[in-house]
Amino acid sequence: MVVAVRSCGICGTDLHLLAGDLGTDRFPLVPGHEPWGEVVAAGAGVTGYRAGDLVAVDPSLHCGACDPCRRGQGNMCERWAAVGATRDGAWAEFTAVPAANLHLLEPGFPVEVAPLAEPVACAERGLRRLDPRPDQPATVYGAGTMGLLMAILLDARGVGPVTLVEVNPARRALAARLTGADVRAPEDAAGLRAPWVVEATGNPAAFEQALAGVARAGTLLVFGVASPEATAAVSPYRLYADELTVVGSMAILHSFPAAVDTLRRHAARLAPLVTDRFRLDDARDALALVRSGETIKTVLTPEEPS
Ligand SMILES: [Zn+2]
Ligand SMILES: [Zn+2]
Structure with a gap:
């Protein structure tokens, strides 16, 4: 699926990635593993989504074939991979991800908390x-x-x-x-x-x-x-x-649907955690703010922040 990114968060993991000390790094790489946005195109054979659907993205890419995956412990995958960590992510206008990684944000979903989907998961x-x-x-x-x-x-x-x-x-x-x-x-x-x-x-x-x-x-x-x-x-x-x-507890395991429900139910309490928005062009300033620690959740957006 191709998703037009509405925003994508920056987190501590990204700072490790940029410093080159994650061990999984493959450069050049577009970071960004906390995106949400709008479906714009589907690959052949993909059903269940329509252009314009709003979705949050689970960045986890479990192989499904190794021993931990077959035991239902995909976050322990022996070939662990993730959008924005081992393949191009979503500090970008568009990101391409497997359909299985999308979680639909139903009409009326409080999109002000959508940037928190991955951390809440x-x-x-x-x-x-x-x-x-x-x-x-x-x-x-x-x-x-x-x-x-x-x-x-x-x-x-x-x-x-x-x-x-x-x-x-x-x-x-x-x-x-x-x-x-x-x-x-x-x-x-x-x-x-x-x-x-x-x-x-x-x-x-x-x-x-x-x-x-x-x-x-x-x-x-x-x-x-x-x-x-x-x-x-x-x-x-x-x-x-x-x-x-x-x-x-390491990353996400079968917890993304619960996160989307939690965001919907507790949007009013969680929304103030999204504190800072920057345009993609100003990513350097956004990273400096995250390094300073004087932000809760900073997001990058391809659009003019409102
Ligand atoms: Zn993160
Ligand atoms: Zn695996």
């Missing part, structure tokens, strides 16, 4: 791994884009109260306003314990604090992307004596 996958129960407290470490999303989505499914732990004071003020969570500096979160904990920073020190903050019989979701060389201290005794569960 990652968050939905993470929440399935965490599998929290409602009416129990949760703590999220890190108020970056994904930490904010996690705090909102936990609250939206009745898990809470949610505490959000963030180092940066400017981010704390913003996070409190956007999530309604109890937002604290790390030094004010010592001794905090919750049965459901999400590590969304990728920082080993935050991981250690997050693990310390898991209540007995609780679960830690490792959701932030640490550097592959990073290590952290773990007490085997605590894992044993407190029956802790530690789970990881």
Whole structure:
């Protein structure tokens, strides 16, 4: 399918890609793995879409033939590939993707949250791994884009109260306003314990604090992307004596339809996370803003931003 891109987000993964440290890099490459837009053309034999349909794109390209794929664990694909990571993506006017990767945005869909489809699909996958129960407290470490999303989505499914732990004071003020969570500096979160904990920073020190903050019989979701060389201290005794569960979550797995539903139901709360829009021509400025950390979700658009 050929999709005319309405907008495509920039995320931390793109910064790694551009720095050349993703391991899967093949240059030259057009980045962009968070697009949504309008169907303009279909390949021979493709049915089910009409020109003008609005769609969000799942960038995952699972081979379907390797052992993990055949076990239903396509995000662990041995030939892992993705739109905007191993083949040309959507920081462009048009992007070509397999029809199976499109998710229809029905008429009336709140398109202001469409740029969040891919990150919310990652968050939905993470929440399935965490599998929290409602009416129990949760703590999220890190108020970056994904930490904010996690705090909102936990609250939206009745898990809470949610505490959000963030180092940066400017981010704390913003996070409190956007999530309604109890937002604290790390030094004010010592001794905090919750049965459901999400590590969304990728920082080993935050991981250690997050693990310390898991209540007995609780679960830690490792959701932030640490550097592959990073290590952290773990007490085997605590894992044993407190029956802790530690789970990881990588990208998207069968969670895109749930993400589209979540966006529709919680559009009003999620829309303020799309903070900055740039034209494709100004991608350099957009990347500088993302590197500065002073944005939540920045998107590139081929059109004049409104
Ligand atoms: Zn991303
Ligand atoms: Zn595979």
